[in-house]
Amino acid sequence: MPSLRHTHTYERMKSRKDYFRCINPDCTHFMHKEMMKGKRAICPCGNEYFLNAETLKLFRPHCAYCGKGARRPKITDNMLLSIISPELLRPENISPDGDESYD
Ligand SMILES: [Zn+2]
Ligand SMILES: [Zn+2]
Numbered sequence: 001m002p003s004l005r006h007t008h009t010y011e012r013m014k015s016r017k018d019y020f021r022c023i024n025p026d027c028t029h030f031m032h033k034e035m036m037k038g039k040r041a042i043c044p045c046g047n048e049y050f051l052n053a054e055t056l057k058l059f060r061p062h063c064a065y066c067g068k069g070a071r072r073p074k075i076t077d078n079m080l081l082s083i084i085s086p087e088l089l090r091p092e093n094i095s096p097d098g099d100e101s102y103d
Helices: 077-083
Strands: 010-012 019-022 030-032 040-042 048-050
Antiparallel strands (some): 010 019, 019 030, 040 048
């Protein structure tokens, strides 16, 4: 059977902890973690992402959006405000209710 052409979804091998294998039941691909840095992978959620030293420490590497079990700071209102450009928070840029810009 030819090896499948797809982007793999990885899981650490139990017998050889420096290796990750593809979790696809039809795929026999596996690779040493040092060879995987910078490679594309598919997260179990379906997102494509790039493997790095951090994700290769995990039992099942995942994309940046899947922090299952990982400590991920919750986004608070203050954080949102710090992301929004101060320009947008200037009173003159905030339309009051019933502004006069009718079309
Ligand atoms: Zn695969
Ligand atoms: Zn994901």
